[in-house]
Amino acid sequence: xxxxSPLPLTAFPRGTCTSGRAVATTSVASAPALELSGVSFAxxxxxxxxxIDLRCEYGSVTALIGPNGAGKSxxxxxMAGDQPAKSGTLSLAGQPIESLSVRExxxxxxxxxxxxxxxxxxxxxxxxxxxxxxHVSDPGLDGPVIAQAMRVAEIAHLASRDAxxxxxxxxxxxxxxxxxxxxxxxxxxxxxxxxxxxxHQERLLQSAANLARRGCCVVVVLHDLNLAxxxxxxxxxxADGRVILQGSPWEVLDAERLGVVYRQPVSVLxxxxxxxxxxxxxxxxxxxxxxxxxxxxPS
Amino acid sequence: xxSPSSMTTPSRLSSAQAPSTQGSAPQAQxxxxxxxxxxxxxxxxxxxxxxxxxxxxxxxxxxxxxxxVPLTLAQLLGVLVSPFDIAEGERLAHVVFWELxxxxxxxxxxxxxxxxxxGAALQGLFGNPxxxxxxxxxxxxxxxxxxxxxxxxxxxxxxxxxxFGAFVAGTMTAALIYRLSGLVNxxxxxxxxxxxxxxxxxxxxxxxxLTYLASTEQLESLLxxxxxxxxxxxxxxxxxxxxxxxxxxxxxxxxxxxxDLLALGERQAxxxxxxxxxxxxxxxxxxxxxxxxxxxxxxxxxxxxxVVPHLTRLLIGPGHRQLLPLSALAGGLILMLADIxxxxxxxxxxxxxxxxxxxxxxxxxxxxxxxxxxxxTTP
Numbered sequence: 186x187x188x189x190s191p192l193p194l195t196a197f198p199r200g201t202c203t204s205g206r207a208v209a210t211t212s213v214a215s216a217p218a219l220e221l222s223g224v225s226f227a228x229x230x231x232x233x234x235x236x237i238d239l240r241c242e243y244g245s246v247t248a249l250i251g252p253n254g255a256g257k258s259x260x261x262x263x264m265a266g267d268q269p270a271k272s273g274t275l276s277l278a279g280q281p282i283e284s285l286s287v288r289e290x291x292x293x294x295x296x297x298x299x300x301x302x303x304x305x306x307x308x309x310x311x312x313x314x315x316x317x318x319x320h321v322s323d324p325g326l327d328g329p330v331i332a333q334a335m336r337v338a339e340i341a342h343l344a345s346r347d348a349x350x351x352x353x354x355x356x357x358x359x360x361x362x363x364x365x366x367x368x369x370x371x372x373x374x375x376x377x378x379x380x381x382x383x384x385h386q387e388r389l390l391q392s393a394a395n396l397a398r399r400g401c402c403v404v405v406v407l408h409d410l411n412l413a414x415x416x417x418x419x420x421x422x423x424a425d426g427r428v429i430l431q432g433s434p435w436e437v438l439d440a441e442r443l444g445v446v447y448r449q450p451v452s453v454l455x456x457x458x459x460x461x462x463x464x465x466x467x468x469x470x471x472x473x474x475x476x477x478x479x480x481x482x483p484s
Numbered sequence: 485x486x487s488p489s490s491m492t493t494p495s496r497l498s499s500a501q502a503p504s505t506q507g508s509a510p511q512a513q514x515x516x517x518x519x520x521x522x523x524x525x526x527x528x529x530x531x532x533x534x535x536x537x538x539x540x541x542x543x544x545x546x547x548x549x550x551x552x553v554p555l556t557l558a559q560l561l562g563v564l565v566s567p568f569d570i571a572e573g574e575r576l577a578h579v580v581f582w583e584l585x586x587x588x589x590x591x592x593x594x595x596x597x598x599x600x601x602x603g604a605a606l607q608g609l610f611g612n613p614x615x616x617x618x619x620x621x622x623x624x625x626x627x628x629x630x631x632x633x634x635x636x637x638x639x640x641x642x643x644x645x646x647x648f649g650a651f652v653a654g655t656m657t658a659a660l661i662y663r664l665s666g667l668v669n670x671x672x673x674x675x676x677x678x679x680x681x682x683x684x685x686x687x688x689x690x691x692x693x694l695t696y697l698a699s700t701e702q703l704e705s706l707l708x709x710x711x712x713x714x715x716x717x718x719x720x721x722x723x724x725x726x727x728x729x730x731x732x733x734x735x736x737x738x739x740x741x742x743x744d745l746l747a748l749g750e751r752q753a754x755x756x757x758x759x760x761x762x763x764x765x766x767x768x769x770x771x772x773x774x775x776x777x778x779x780x781x782x783x784x785x786x787x788x789x790x791v792v793p794h795l796t797r798l799l800i801g802p803g804h805r806q807l808l809p810l811s812a813l814a815g816g817l818i819l820m821l822a823d824i825x826x827x828x829x830x831x832x833x834x835x836x837x838x839x840x841x842x843x844x845x846x847x848x849x850x851x852x853x854x855x856x857x858x859x860x861t862t863p
Contacts, residue, residue: 287758298755307744
């Protein structure tokens with residue numbers, strides 16, 4: 186395993202995202218990877234997303250943060266083209282998302298879901314290779330691309346394991362490797378680090394950031410604000426289906442605002458080495474809220 | 485993450501961060517250095533396919549030689565070498581081989597291959613190794629169609645009426661089951677099986693009602709249907725079934741890669757570029773086509789579609805590019821063997837082949853369920 190190189194993701198056989206293949210035409214190149222304006226979405230009468238305006242550029246990592254039920258995953262699913270928005274417009278790679286076929290969508294964006302399913306006992310390398318579905322015309326590249334993706338996700342040693350016997354973290358890394366082999370210019374990651382240990386959380390997000398450095402657009406849903414602060418260029422804070430705040434980590438991670446949105450008092454410090462903000466929780470007793478802190482039951 | 489601990493980490497972090505590449509390398513090294521430990525590389529498909537083909541040829545010759553009029557190897561070679569130049573004493577051998585044994589063996593091959601491929605496709609579609617044309621209700625629907633054609637004496641398409649009736653009813657049943665399992669939203673094992681049971685019961689009831697209406701003469705054909713037999717196969721039947729099966733098999737083979745991706749679940753298959761809605765429709769139609777083609781002339785032959793893909797998967801892995809053709813070969817082989825058994829176990833008469841396959845398949849099915857339980861996963 187090639188862990189000696191400082192940058193874990195280097196030299197895909199061909200540029201993963203900078204190659205002209207994924208970004209369809211020159212006219213598209215100037216358009217943002219994802220552009221949402223006035224996007225709303227409702228399910229069963231409940232409004233899950235309300236008037237979202239958002240731009241995600243190529244070459245950037247955007248993290249969607251917010252408390253449970255804020256609409257982060259729903260927003261990501263809309264960006265993936267899983268469901269049409271109820272109102273507003275959403276364009277992906279410069280084209281209205283509803284005009285793209287399943288195949289075209291898959292050539293522009295890869296999606297890492299929260300949980301992965303596998304129904305039959307495929308080997309890990311076979312699962313990783315499934316990302317090559319769209320590249321059947323170029324089978325000569327499959328081997329190197331798959332091998333490289335497995336190195337990046339540190340699952341090369343699992344290559345011939347039955348993928349149904351993997352641990353949660355190994356599964357997540359396998360899924361990450363699989364979506365890398367799709368070689369798209371837009372990556373949508375839904376809580377990719379939830380099952381990972383510290384090292385692999387860092388590695389995965391660093392790989393994502395490296396892809397962004399090379400021209401990809403990465404959108405990632407994260408619960409861990411510190412990971413978001415360390416690896417994302419832009420943060421989008423969502424609550425109750427609305428964008429509360431978006432901007433750089435220092436702009437968005439405001440202690441007072443987070444305390445209100447998460448209903449949990451926090452302090453924001455500077456990372457001693459990276460200089461990015463870090464968010465730590467504080468005891469609730471500090472603020473005067475009846476719901477916060479230890480529950481006191483009326484007797 | 486408590487604030488005190490993260491307050492104390494800076495010094496450790498900054499020192500740990502820089503050499504992290506070195507520090508991590510030995511960590512990753514031991515896990516990658518002994519890779520042969522869990523190496524379980526798939527066996528190559530081509531030798532297995534060649535072996536199956538050889539076994540098929542061998543079985544075909546055995547099938548040609550065994551029966552009420554046994555043929556010797558010399559006779560077999562004789563009729564093969566000179567199919568038109570009939571020697572005086574070999575007239576019977578000729579008729580037996582060319583008119584009875586060969587079409588029958590070829591039909592067994594076609595039907596076995598068709599059922600096995602339909603089973604593999606349905607298992608892939610439902611993501612469930614317990615799915616098969618019988619359990620999903622396609623074959624009971626198809627035989628309902630065939631029974632209706634027999635009892636209602638329909639013949640608007642001549643010789644094609646029977647396979648047409650079986651095909652239409654089989655496809656409709658498949659579509660119905662898919663819609664029903666989709667309505668409940670989770671195509672879980674239990675759900676699918678319950679719907680299959682209900683559909684089988686309904687189809688069985690209608691078939692029963694038609695049986696009640698049937699004349700004595702029709703009853704005989706119906707009995708043949710319920711148990712399956714290759715007894716009255718001639719070249720015309722083979723001529724009808726062969727194009728259907730070959731066409732459907734060829735179409736199905738083109739869906740092999742998308743079928744693999746379905747193992748990730750429909751949403752992720754879609755993310756990777758599979759038009760799941762279209763694939764689903766294609767697979768249902770092809771599976772129904774294969775099943776209907778298979779049962780049209782031979783009646784219900786159970787468990788081939790369940791057991792064969794499963795065994796093949798154990799042998800070669802779940803990848804559909806290998807699974808589909810190898811299942812076809814294995815299915816043809818097994819049904820040909822079963823037909824030899826059906827003809828020679830109780831010499832003067834024939835055991836219906838459906839009984840034979842069910843006798844073997846039933847226990848196997850139970851074993852599979854038990855195995856899935858003990859492993860905590862679906863097999």
